[in-house]
Amino acid sequence: MEETDLERVLQWRNHPDVRRYMYTTHEISLEEHKSWFARTRSNPSISLLIFEQCGEPCGFVSIVRSRSRKIADWGFYTAPDAPKGTGRKLGQCALEYGFNELALHKLCGQALGFNESSINFHKALWFTEEGRLREQHFDGIAYHDVVCFGLLANEWQSFRKDEKGQTQ
Numbered sequence: 001m002e003e004t005d006l007e008r009v010l011q012w013r014n015h016p017d018v019r020r021y022m023y024t025t026h027e028i029s030l031e032e033h034k035s036w037f038a039r040t041r042s043n044p045s046i047s048l049l050i051f052e053q054c055g056e057p058c059g060f061v062s063i064v065r066s067r068s069r070k071i072a073d074w075g076f077y078t079a080p081d082a083p084k085g086t087g088r089k090l091g092q093c094a095l096e097y098g099f100n101e102l103a104l105h106k107l108c109g110q111a112l113g114f115n116e117s118s119i120n121f122h123k124a125l126w127f128t129e130e131g132r133l134r135e136q137h138f139d140g141i142a143y144h145d146v147v148c149f150g151l152l153a154n155e156w157q158s159f160r161k162d163e164k165g166q167t168q
């Protein structure tokens, strides 16, 4: 992600169909977004990535290695008007990047209990549901469960090999 992506990413992040699934759901100002970017871009443990298809930006991924160099948490969203299938491709590319470029041992994700798309998405990308933190998140109105997912590098490699074998 570069400075020139800032306004586009802010538009995606502020879209009601994206922000309703985030831990913070208020509309983010350009100022706040810029200061987040200035803070995070200089942090070597954080990768901020733009997913492109045919040169067209259509999604955002963050990979944060705060516990160790080899274990990361990810966050992501597709452009609200992106065509069907974009999410899956974004996920596959992010996993390639995480396990090949960053040489991760494990990638972790969290989804709010009502975010069925994200829960299905993690399962479709071979993540294991590792736990459910009951009523762990308060959105100002109600408490929601947080569903925790994890994928190990060796699991990703073997699932990927199987999938490639099936398509050949």
Ligand SMILES: CC(C)(COP(=O)(O)OP(=O)(O)OC[C@H]1O[C@@H](n2cnc3c(N)ncnc32)[C@H](O)[C@@H]1OP(=O)(O)O)[C@@H](O)C(=O)NCCC(=O)NCCS
Binding pocket: 017, 018, 021, 022, 076, 077, 078, 079, 083, 084, 085, 086, 087, 088, 089, 110, 111, 112, 115, 117, 118, 120, 121
């Ligand atoms: C989470 C997110 C990236 C998941 O992506 P996705 O919705 O699975 O993306 P896809 O476009 O690959 O798939 C959308 C649906 O179309 C289906 N689909 C995929 N390719 C298709 C095609 N060519 N034709 C028809 N349907 C298709 C998928 O099976 C999926 O169906 P499902 O929702 O019943 O599983 C996306 O929903 C998103 O950005 N959500 C808002 C932000 C968010 O929740 N972020 C995660 C926080 S934890």
